Amino acid sequence: MRLRAAALLRETALAWEREDRQAVEAAIPGLPKRLTLARRVESLARRVQDLMRELMRERLGWNKHGAALPPAPESAPDALGDLREKSVLCVGEDGPGTSATQRVIEMAGGRFMHHGGEDEQDGPALEASLVAADLVICQTGCVSHDAYWRVQDHCRRTGKQCVLVEQPQALQFVRSREATKV
Structure with a gap:
């Protein structure tokens, strides 16, 4: 029952x-x-x-395990070769896409820096990061208006290259590497 x-x-x-x-x-x-x-x-x-x-x-020139491959004749220019020894500042939320971008930049020999781009964060810290950067990636949908305008103003004044992306995706950064100067 x-x-x-x-x-x-x-x-x-x-x-x-x-x-x-x-x-x-x-x-x-x-x-x-x-x-x-x-x-x-x-x-x-x-x-x-x-x-x-x-x-x-x-x-x-890396294999799937991260080891360097033997040199091969290049038929196309290296898309990220100019990041060697450069500092790249990513302004925006810290997420999986940002981590992927960091790996790509570091694999290309660059130095990755990050700033959250939020209102609560210290403005002078953002300014210092901008001064130290050779290239700026700004996640337009993930930063405060103040941070966005600070980035835009700094890049215009200094002639630094600024890549604007909606989301923190490393692949999108790689595709937009040849973006125009702000």
């Missing part, structure tokens, strides 16, 4: 969950197709990231 009651409870709960799911699917037209497409996009994005990492390793 207890086993039947437990089975009945489970079947009832399962039936309610199925009804809830059907109601959600009915409320959002095309949900199953959207979910399938979202999974496919995630898979393709991972594949693109893997291919970009592989390309970057080739350009920087």
Whole structure:
């Protein structure tokens, strides 16, 4: 009798969950197709990231384990060769994209610096970081208005190159490396 009651409870709960799911699917037209497409996009994005990492390793002369490859004749210029011995300041939130950007900059021989770009942070610290940087990456969607304008003003006054990105993505930085001077 207890086993039947437990089975009945489970079947009832399962039936309610199925009804809830059907109601959600009915409320959002095309949900199953959207979910399938979202999974496919995630898979393709991972594949693109893997291919970009592989390309970057080739350009920087590294194998997949981080060891230097033997020199090979270059048919294309190294996209990040000019970062050697340069300081790159990333202004914006500290997240996985920022960590990836840091790895790319350091693999290219550059020095990575970071400033959060928030209102609470010390303005003189941002100014000092800007002075020490050779190149500035500003995450426009992740900084305060004050920090954004300080970065813009400093780069205009000094002629420093400033790369504006919406999100802290290393691959986006690599693609926009040839951005215009601010």
